[in-house]
Amino acid sequence: xxxxxxxxxxxxxxxxxxxxxxxxxxxxxxxxxxxxxxxxxxxxxxxxxxxxxxxxxxxxxxxxxxxxxxxxxxxxxxxxxxxxxxxxxxxxxxxxxxxxxxxxxxxxxxxxxxxxxxxxxxxxxxxxxxxx
Numbered sequence: 001x002x003x004x005x006x007x008x009x010x011x012x013x014x015x016x017x018x019x020x021x022x023x024x025x026x027x028x029x030x031x032x033x034x035x036x037x038x039x040x041x042x043x044x045x046x047x048x049x050x051x052x053x054x055x056x057x058x059x060x061x062x063x064x065x066x067x068x069x070x071x072x073x074x075x076x077x078x079x080x081x082x083x084x085x086x087x088x089x090x091x092x093x094x095x096x097x098x099x100x101x102x103x104x105x106x107x108x109x110x111x112x113x114x115x116x117x118x119x120x121x122x123x124x125x126x127x128x129x130x131x132x
Contacts, residue, residue, distance in 0.1 A: 001091070007086075008039070022040070034053030035120075037079075049112075049113050049115070052112070053093040053105060053112035053113060053115045053117050054117055054119070055108070056090075056091075056110065056112055056117075057092060057108060057112070057117040057118070057119035058064065058121070059090070060087055060090035060091065060108050060110055060119070060121045061087075061091045061106060061107070061108045061119040061120060061121035062084040062092060062121045062123070063086050063087075064084070064086040064087040064090070064092075064094060064106050064121065065104050065106045065121035065122055065123035066110055066123045067083055067085070067086035068082050068083030068086075068087075068097065068099070068104035068106060068123070069082060069083045069102070069103070069104045069123035069125075070122050072099050072102045072103070072104050072124065073102065075099075076097075076098075076099040077101050079097070079104050080094070080097035080099065080104075080106075083097050083104060083106050084097070087106070087108045089110075090110070092108040092109060092110035092111075093108065093109055093110075093112060094106060094107075094108055094128065095107045095108060095109045101124070102124050103122060103125070104122065104123055104124060104127045105120070105121075105122045106120065106121055106122075107119070107120045108120075108121075121129075
């Protein structure tokens with residue numbers, strides 16, 4: 001190394017002092033990384049809330065269909081009324097109900113944390129061959 005190389009050094013320092021052109025660059029990278037981590041965390045929370053809402057709506061629909069199927073022998077009106085009561089008890093509303101051959105098919109609409117989720121379920125008697 002020549003005299004200039006010895007004074008400036010390998011890392012761009014002059015007499016042990018950093019040059020001004022890279023001062024604060026680490027702070028920028030840390031702040032950028034924190035922003036990325038924060039964004040990923042917020043997205044993960046949103047996805048988790050949506051999945052939880054979907055699971056809750058599926059559970060309410062399943063219970064409403066089972067409740068209606070338990071009373072399907074009494075007719076469509078009674079089965080759908082019971083399904084609606086079960087759905088309301090789960091925090092949703094019955095949006096569709098049909099009964100055919102003892103099988104109750106329902107759709108429920110549920111609102112969880114500002115999201116509206118529609119879920120369907122069907123329940124009925126098990127035949128001699130098993131579940132159709």
